[in-house]
Amino acid sequence: MKVISYKHNWLADIPNHWNAYPLWALFEDNKTKNENNIVSNVLSLSYGNIIRRDVESNMGLLPASFETYQIVNDGDIVLRLTDLQNDKKSLRVGLVKEIGIITSAYTGLKLKNPELNSAFYYYFLHALDIMKYFYSLGGGVRQSIGFLELKWLKLPVPPKDEQDQIVNYIKAKSKKIKHFIQKKQAFIELLKEQRQTIISRAVIKGINSDVTLKDSGIEWLGNIPEHWTLRKLKYCVSLNANPIPSDTEGKQYLKIALENIDNWTGKFVETETPDFEGQGNFFKKGDVLFNKLRPYLAKAYVAKEEGFSVGELLVLTPDSKYFTSEYLFQRFMTSDFIEVVNSSTYGAKMPRASWSFIGNLKLPIPPKEEQAKIIAQIKTETAKIDQAIAKAEEEIELIKEYREAMIAEAVLGKQDVKVHTKIVLENAK
Numbered sequence: 001m002k003v004i005s006y007k008h009n010w011l012a013d014i015p016n017h018w019n020a021y022p023l024w025a026l027f028e029d030n031k032t033k034n035e036n037n038i039v040s041n042v043l044s045l046s047y048g049n050i051i052r053r054d055v056e057s058n059m060g061l062l063p064a065s066f067e068t069y070q071i072v073n074d075g076d077i078v079l080r081l082t083d084l085q086n087d088k089k090s091l092r093v094g095l096v097k098e099i100g101i102i103t104s105a106y107t108g109l110k111l112k113n114p115e116l117n118s119a120f121y122y123y124f125l126h127a128l129d130i131m132k133y134f135y136s137l138g139g140g141v142r143q144s145i146g147f148l149e150l151k152w153l154k155l156p157v158p159p160k161d162e163q164d165q166i167v168n169y170i171k172a173k174s175k176k177i178k179h180f181i182q183k184k185q186a187f188i189e190l191l192k193e194q195r196q197t198i199i200s201r202a203v204i205k206g207i208n209s210d211v212t213l214k215d216s217g218i219e220w221l222g223n224i225p226e227h228w229t230l231r232k233l234k235y236c237v238s239l240n241a242n243p244i245p246s247d248t249e250g251k252q253y254l255k256i257a258l259e260n261i262d263n264w265t266g267k268f269v270e271t272e273t274p275d276f277e278g279q280g281n282f283f284k285k286g287d288v289l290f291n292k293l294r295p296y297l298a299k300a301y302v303a304k305e306e307g308f309s310v311g312e313l314l315v316l317t318p319d320s321k322y323f324t325s326e327y328l329f330q331r332f333m334t335s336d337f338i339e340v341v342n343s344s345t346y347g348a349k350m351p352r353a354s355w356s357f358i359g360n361l362k363l364p365i366p367p368k369e370e371q372a373k374i375i376a377q378i379k380t381e382t383a384k385i386d387q388a389i390a391k392a393e394e395e396i397e398l399i400k401e402y403r404e405a406m407i408a409e410a411v412l413g414k415q416d417v418k419v420h421t422k423i424v425l426e427n428a429k
Helices: 056-061 118-130 160-205 325-332 335-342 355-359 368-411 417-428
Strands: 003-008 011-015 019-022 027-029 043-046 049-052 070-072 077-079 093-095 100-102 107-111 154-157 213-215 223-225 229-232 237-239 254-256 281-283 288-291 300-302 307-309 313-318 362-365
Touching: 043 100, 049 093, 077 118, 093 118, 107 118, 118 154, 118 160, 118 368, 160 223, 160 325, 160 335, 160 368, 281 313, 288 325, 300 325, 313 325, 325 335, 325 368
Parallel strands: 254 307
Antiparallel strands: 003 011, 019 154, 027 107, 043 049, 070 100, 077 093, 077 107, 213 223, 229 362, 237 313, 281 307, 288 300, 288 313
């Protein structure tokens, strides 16, 4: 394919029959205010997707009036280009698919020419977003940019039929990739179930199949090994007992929100900036964090270092006379414990369990030496499963990287989509 080189900003080689124009020639800055609150459907940009906000559960974080919000329509492009320097993992470009309103902190772009394909430019700006191009613009400590900083950005303008073909190609390829990811995620969930079965069997009954059992006298526990003792959790741990250090200023601490904890496994998940306000609860290495909000999500975590957690996470410091951190964590991550805690929740929209209930639950306590053996056997039996999960997760990340590269090549005209589109569309059905 012949190309012509454009020395405008970052724009390199594009096909010689394409044009290139500054952004202001194709888009206008959205100035349509929601006067008189005529639109109530509040939209937000999250992980590169435009989502509806649950206004009722977020009233404390939203204004009483939405008159200053912008009205956006199907096909508009929304960018969140604030605080770039302090948040370099976000995806900052979204494509609107319904009428709604967004805060004036967003930059809203409306196509001047309805004959152009807004999805093409969404994919183009998405590619720039992935390449972190926007971080080279703007200035100041918070490094925020808007329409004025973007207006001279050169955008490629293929013929309309090619724009449509490129969009269809990307959508079809993305559909196949999404199907691949869904299959891998289902496989991961199956592996997690197998892993959980191994853990529950070891933690609930121990690793000696010949051990004599006794009736615990508690319905949800059933029979337990005869030599294990029973004690209320609140007498085995300390709740939120760590004083906040006096010298936190200037120090970088790990921050953990609910989305940073993988359900059932307790694996730490890297995300964009943890989503909670304020300082949160301070935890130390060895503390066990347990989620009281929607406990059916089964989120618990053994702290590997000091940090702060969202208030929905109970910070429990185990008394070494009764539990090791790892054993207590695994005991929390059993279906019987999660189910009994979940049965106690209150609140319809945001169901929570109370520490009063959780702390009064009696838990079986194996001897410390046996706890260590149980954990050792769990690690041995789950090692291959963990490897399979890690491999599947790696494959998901690789296919996501492929998708981003595919989009970038397509919107720069480096893929002959005429050749590929028909085949891809047929295979995606």
